[in-house]
Amino acid sequence: MIAEAGHYALVLALALALIQSTVPLLGARLNDAALMNVSRSSALAQFLFVGASFVALTWLHVTSDFSVLNVYENSHSMKPLLYKITGVWGNHEGSMLLWVSILALFGALVAAFGNNLPLSLRAHVLAVQAWIASAFYLFILITSNPFVRIANPPIEGRDLNPVLQDIGLAVHPPMLYLGYVGFSISFSFAAAALLEGRLDAAWARWVRPWTLMAWIFLTLGIAMGSYWAYYELGWGGWWFWDPVENASLMPWLAGTALLHSALVMEKRNALKVWTILLSILTFSLSLLGTFLVRSGVLTSVHAFATDPSRGVFILAILCVFIGGSLSLFAWRASALKQGGLFAPISREGSLVLNNLFLTTACATVFVGTLYPLALEVLTGDKISVGAPFFNLTFGPLMVPLLIAVPFGPLLAWKRGDLIAASQRLIAAGVVALLAVAVVWAWTTRGAALAPLAIGLAVFVIAGALVDVAERIALFRTAPAISLRRAAGLPRSAWGTLFAHAGLGVALIGIVCETTWNxxxxxxxxxxxxxxxxxxxxxxxxxxxxxxxxxxxxxxxxxxxxxxxxxxxxxxxxxxxxxxxxxxxxxxxxxxxxxxxxxxxxxxxxxxxxxxxxxxxPFVLLIWFGPVLMALGGLLSLSDRRLRVGAPKPARAPRALQPAE
Amino acid sequence: MTLWFVFAMMTAAAAFAVLWPLGRGSRAALAQGTEATVYKDQLAEVDRDAELGLIGPAEASAARVEISRRLLASDEAERAAPVAARRGPRRAVALFALIGLPVLALAIYLPLGSPLQDDQPLTARKQEPPQSQPLDALIAQVEAHLEKNPTDGRGWAVLAPVLAKTGRLPDAVRAYRNAITYAGDSAERRADLGEVIAAAAGGVITDEAKSEFERAVKLNPNEAKANYFLGLAAEQDGRPKDAAATWRGMLEKAGQDAPWRPMVQAQLARVEGAKMPDLPEGAAAAAQNMSPAERSAMIQGMVDKLAAKLKQNGDDVDGWLRLVRAYMVMGDAEKAKGAQAEARQAVSGNAERLKQLNDGLKNLGLDG
Structure with missing residues (x-):
């Protein structure tokens, strides 16, 4: 009964998602509050049902009910309890069920805690969320149903892939999915804003916690996956530029760019259209990741043919959502009002630079991942794009970005003073040079670039510290005043410190491990x-x-x-x-x-x-860095204060750049 | 029945989730955020920061000006307050929730689900009487037992022939090996092991199988199965005379009532008579009604065709293996060697195919 009840709960979730995807839009069109509020209760109920379905599948795995095909194929009665539970998402069908459960969870969170949103915006967001959910419920029910039964069940299952029988499976996929799917909320907000035709600084305030949450989970998920590969695969490597890894790195890069551009939008009402585009791109890359991993297209283009229905279905979902949202964007973006203005050298300008580098880096990963696939489809040639390509493209893009990181927070909003910022960073620069000299003197072998890279990492960390020191006027006023200012500093500023320092820490780990291993x-x-x-x-x-x-x-x-x-x-x-x-x-x-x-x-x-x-040597720093970054994100998330970008008033009239 | 009751309750809950807000009127509409709230909060934030000295007075006033501008703009365009209830659409949605939702859910569920099948958790099934369990279940039980007690030789000895019968040949090979290790060596077991190895190789007596038969004969020179297969191996190696000698020896030593007598006699007649090789691939049924000469011609024709095809396109590793095997079965060792050399040359450009070919040749009992 539990198997069938779980199956039926999944079907009901689909039915509710279909209602949730249409009725609120009708309500928004008619301006009827009750119809718009249907989005809320149906989102909560939908989560309840898909959650029940997930619990049912877990129960079937725990009790080794081999009359369910999915359990027979992926479980074994002698498996320890933990792996019986984690085995639920250690296979295609179960992991897709986890995917939609998390999607419904985010929808339910918006429904439950979205009291600060205007009614019609919430209705639109939840409707878009339900479109995505409906598509994936259909995908699961039609091509990857985890509740398919076997009439004459075998007495023993086929066991879970041994590599997956590890504690890592308990942590890595749920984290990663929370990240992947979390970006669906920013996507839904973007689509809702385009549908409504209204977009302003308040929008960025509303979408901020959701983007941040998704980013934190994605950061931890990627770091955890990397550590898992490091200790389980037995090659001692922690990043292989494997297409599956790239599929998770791309949304992370785009998501990081989104976090920063949403900041500009919230504080200064600028970069609006770009932020919307990034929201769409980030979730599109998440979908692409799902497609690459779940369709089997990755191992070889020909594996696609082994189960064409799945690959083609996800590809169709991909086309509809990416194509649809980009068309919506092309149609409505020009109608959006221009935002605030700023000079090229300013906090906004530095964040634009950050966005440029991050999106370019994302594009290089995209090319490196998909070019071999495209080539194989077109000509049948098999090539593999590996670490050398990424080291030559991704690496050089990161260097100027990292040099620029400490400058950003030190520049004023609207118009900044690069020379003043540089002067304040002199201390950080000196520390970095000292680090280079020490490393150079201490090591006798290894690449000549390594001490420089470590210097860069130290510069990033010291720069992050200098930023906070400047803000609380450390050493410039009495310690008591500094302390008071530190207490008054928004937690988001501490978040910036940790996130940027984490970047430097991870870089030290990467350089040391690769050079002196x-x-x-x-x-x-x-x-x-x-x-x-x-x-x-x-x-x-x-x-x-x-x-x-x-x-x-x-x-x-x-x-x-x-x-x-x-x-x-x-x-x-x-x-x-x-x-x-x-x-x-x-x-x-x-x-x-x-x-x-x-x-x-x-x-x-x-x-x-x-x-x-x-x-x-120093290998653990590779993962401490992302943990620090996630901690920074968490601090920033816990900061419920409003963000204000106080613009620096012009001393003399100066030509301003339009924001977009 | 319980199941349908649970379905009904779930459907009712889902319908209720849609109906609930429809009945609540527009009081709920008041609980919504506005852009103006955000900007007012931002203004308060600027005041707090300025007070703490985190931003200078000039920046603070500039920020206030900017935010006030946004506040004004948002007030102008503030979303129109929800109008009075639209009875018509609400009723339509309510009706859909009550009728459309259950119909839709059942229409999707019924073709996919198996509502008549109960849960079958393993603990409940283990209490069932054993005779109701199919063979597979029994095998699985024995395997589970052996997993925990891998040194139970008797268990392996019981399991091995069952595995061989159900077609799990590689597992059967392993089981026989374990039986020999833990339950003691015997001529019979060696012969059985050799037989499954040969069966796993598609009927070809590989070197590995042959050595098992030789060990069996060493343990018991009169082991019928091993002797028979050694004869077959000789024939496959292209030594039909040795094969005939082996089988004749068996017939001489054995009594008249040996159950395998007719089969060995038939084989003996075959190698001594028409020197009739086995069919290389399929076509056995068609060949059944032909005279020996016709059959021989047909096989020769098929093999020649295959050889000609491979001369034109040498990429087909399976084809080469088939050809080599056919020559071996026909007793033509010279040609088999020739085909082997040709095959190597044809695929030498492709490392993967070459490896495949060498593996295949090894399986046929030829050196890789």
């Missing part, structure tokens, strides 16, 4: 030992162990530094008989923010094990 690969027998980066690893031996649904070859290494034992590491290899595959469980040991990393390769007949040992 040491690696040692050897076939080792029990009793052998290896030396890597001053640490000695002694292979003590291997034992076999039986896990709940796998057998495990557990090896033990004693690690010592300068002859002093500092602990043991136990990398292992797990063999899953149901799927006939095995996974490598790498062992990690943190030394400060650096890590030692051991993973096992093939096992030879004579008992020798191929072992990869890495020493990864």
């Amino acid at each position: 040491s690696e040692h690969i050897a076939a080792m027998k029990p009793g052998d030992s290896a030396k890597v980066a001053g640490y000695e690893f002694k292979f003590d031996g291997a034992t076999q162990r039986q896990g709940p649904n796998y057998r495990e070859l557990l090896t033990k290494f004693s690690v010592s530094a300068d002859g002093r034992a500092i602990g043991a590491m136990t990398p292992s290899k797990r063999t899953f008989t149901t799927r006939g595959s095995s996974t490598t469980e790498a062992a990690l040991m943190s030394r400060g923010v650096s890590q030692l990393y051991i993973s096992l390769g093939d096992i030879a007949a004579d008992g020798a094990v191929t072992v990869r040992i890495y020493h990864k």
Whole structure:
């Protein structure tokens, strides 16, 4: 009964979404409050039903009900409870159900907490949200139904892909989806503004928390995914410029640009049309990511043919929403009123620069990801665009952006003074140069660019600190006054500090890891030992162990530094008989923010094990950076104050640039 | 029945969600935000910042001017307050929620769902009597047991022939190997193992299978199955005389009542008589009614056609493998070797195909 009730709940959610996508628009047209309010109750009910459907599927997985095809294909009765639950979204159908559940969750949040929105704007936003939801409910029910039953159920399931049997699956996909889908709200707000034909600074105030929330989750989701790949895949890499990763990076870049341009719009009523366009683009890239990952087009263009209905359906959704919203944009954007004015050198100007670099970077990732696909479709040639391409295009774009980051917050609104800002950044520059000199003196090997890159990262961090120091007039007034000003500083300013500093921290991690990473690969027998980066690893031996649904070859290494034992590491290899595959469980040991990393390769007949040992200096900073950024976002989100961009009054009449 | 009751309750809840705001009139409409509120809050914010000294007095007054301008603009264009209730459209929506929603939901659900099928959680199913379970379920149970007790040789010995019968040949190979490891070596088991290895290779006695048969014969020189397959291996290697000798030896040693006697006799007659090779691929039914000479000609024709096709287009790795196998089965080792060399040359430009070819040749028992 639970299986069928869950199925029916999903159908009811679709029916409610269809009502929610039409009735409020009718209400807005007739200016009838009750009809517009239907959007609210139906959004809440829709979330309730799709939530019930998700809970039902989870229940079926937990009780190993193999009369449900999805459970049979992806579960196993001996799997630990945690993986039975996470396995719900460790497959195509279940993950799409999670996707729409989160979509409905955001709709319900707008319905529940959108009291500060004008009635017709809320009705429009929820209607657009319901269009997206309807399309995806149909997609699930028609092509990827998780509630399909088997008449004569088998006694045992086929088990979840062993690589996914990890705590990472519990965290990474929900986070990433909260980010991906969260941008649907800014998309809905943009479409609603275009439909209504009204767009002003208040709009940016209303959409701010939703964009910020989506951005925080996407940041954490990407960082978590990267860390998961790092420890689970056993290659010690943390970013592969893999198309799936790029698919999540593109909305992040566009979303970051959106956050900044929405800031200009809220504070200065400028960049309105551009902000709307970015809202559309960000969610379109999220949809594109969903399409790339879910249609199977990524592994090869030909995998598309294995299940054409799915790929074609998502492609159709993609075309309708991206094409539709861009046409709406082309039709209505010219009618939007011009916003505030500003000089090229000003806070607004610096944010425009930020947007230019971020969107260009996003475009290079887009080209690098889709060009091989397009080429394969057109000519049948298979090429792979990898790290060298991205290092040569994405890298150089990031350098000027990072140099510009500390300048932005120091420039005044409307018209800024670059020389004054530079003077205030001298301290940061000096610290950065010192860092370059120290790193240069300290290291004897590695790329010559590395110390410069670290200097740049230090400049970004110091610049973020200088900004706050300037605002609270640190060292210029009495400490008591500075403290009072610090207390009065909006939390969003602290948010900026953390987010920008996080960028620098991540960069330090990336540079150190890629430049001074040491690696040692050897076939080792029990009793052998290896030396890597001053640490000695002694292979003590291997034992076999039986896990709940796998057998495990557990090896033990004693690690010592300068002859002093500092602990043991136990990398292992797990063999899953149901799927006939095995996974490598790498062992990690943190030394400060650096890590030692051991993973096992093939096992030879004579008992020798191929072992990869890495020493990864400062590697943890790569993920501390994004966590800091997310913390900054959270601080900014918690700041419910209004944002005001106080413009600097002109001293002398000067020609102003139009905003758009 | 419970299920339909639950469906009815859910549908009622969904319809209620649509009806509820329709009945509440326009009091709810007052609870809405306006742009003016945002700008007024912004003005208050400027005052607070100016007081704290976070922005200078000049900037503060400029900001106030800007925000006031926006406030004025928003007042001009403030959205018109909702008008009195539109009874007609509201009734239409209410009617749709009451009738259209259930109809729509059922119209979508009924073709997709299986309302007559109950939940079947595993714990409930495990209590069912075992005889009602199909063979697959029993196999799964034994496999689950062996997963936990991989050294139970008897279990493997029981499971292996069942797996072989259900067509899970690679699993059967593994099961026989485990049975030999944990339940002891025997000529019979070695012969059975060799048989499934050969079956998994599509009937070709690979080197791997052959060595199992040889071990079986070492353990028991009179092991019928192993001897029979060794004969077959000799024939496939292009030594029909050795095959005939092996089989004749079997017939001489065995009693008259050996159950396999007729089959071996038939095989012996085949290699000694028309030197009739097996059909390389399919067409067996068509060949059934032909005379040996006709059949031989037909096969020769098919093989020649395949060879000619591959000369023109050498990309077809499967085709090459088929050709090599056909020559082997026909006992023509020279031609098989020739085809092998030709195949290597044809696909040498493509590393992937070459690997595929070598793997295939290895499976046929030829060196890779």
